Amino acid sequence: MSEIAIQRRGLMLVLSSPSGAGKTTLSRLLLEEDENISMSVSVTTRAPRDGEVDGRDYFFKSTEEFGLMRNRGELLEHAKVFDNYYGTPSAPVDEALAKGRDVLFDIDWQGTQQLMETANQHLVKVFIMPPSGQELEKRLTKRALDPPEVVAARMDKAWNEISHYTEYEYIIINDVVEESMKKLRSILRAERLKRERQIGLANFVRGLQQTL
Numbered sequence: 001m002s003e004i005a006i007q008r009r010g011l012m013l014v015l016s017s018p019s020g021a022g023k024t025t026l027s028r029l030l031l032e033e034d035e036n037i038s039m040s041v042s043v044t045t046r047a048p049r050d051g052e053v054d055g056r057d058y059f060f061k062s063t064e065e066f067g068l069m070r071n072r073g074e075l076l077e078h079a080k081v082f083d084n085y086y087g088t089p090s091a092p093v094d095e096a097l098a099k100g101r102d103v104l105f106d107i108d109w110q111g112t113q114q115l116m117e118t119a120n121q122h123l124v125k126v127f128i129m130p131p132s133g134q135e136l137e138k139r140l141t142k143r144a145l146d147p148p149e150v151v152a153a154r155m156d157k158a159w160n161e162i163s164h165y166t167e168y169e170y171i172i173i174n175d176v177v178e179e180s181m182k183k184l185r186s187i188l189r190a191e192r193l194k195r196e197r198q199i200g201l202a203n204f205v206r207g208l209q210q211t212l
């Protein structure tokens, strides 16, 4: 079976959710199986958790370094979340999109709103919901990455994040991971097929016309 590849403009897939809803797992699975999408690695002033690697999970920065990047206009968006600063470096995103690659963003609603102002036509916004508050608490406690007071603070903030769900185009209730992955793949597949993202289409159609 042959499949004609049409040159595509890269899209920006934004995943937001309250902490613990499973966004990191879904992102990891998607990046493993789909070679046309890469992760936007954020900068943060938060301390690394056990097992986190600088440059892979985040670029860990001091508040001063973060402020310099922000003032130099090197961040596509930035926000304060749980008393720490987070931001998306612009350069790697611009580079990937220019090559026709898609970019995955794990950012909060504040960052999504900023991207809507500057890059709305490239955005695909997906909000991941936990199936219930009890399940969210269980997941936050089970991953044992944060002390109990941090878990409690994250539970407190969950509603703040969830209350922004209407700003997203797609909602996935993440109960069974494999089912959520099927939904995420469908979203990506359909969004990649959008006419305005297939920038090689005009050439293809001209060629097609010659053969009619």
Ligand code: 5GP
Pocket: 016, 017, 018, 019, 042, 043, 046, 077, 078, 079, 081, 086, 087, 088, 106, 107, 108, 109, 110, 111, 112
């Ligand atoms: P965590 O500390 O658990 O890694 O992330 C906390 C929250 O910050 C998550 O909701 C995550 O989506 C958000 N976040 C991570 N990186 C960025 C970023 O670059 N920009 C914004 N706006 N939020 C981010």
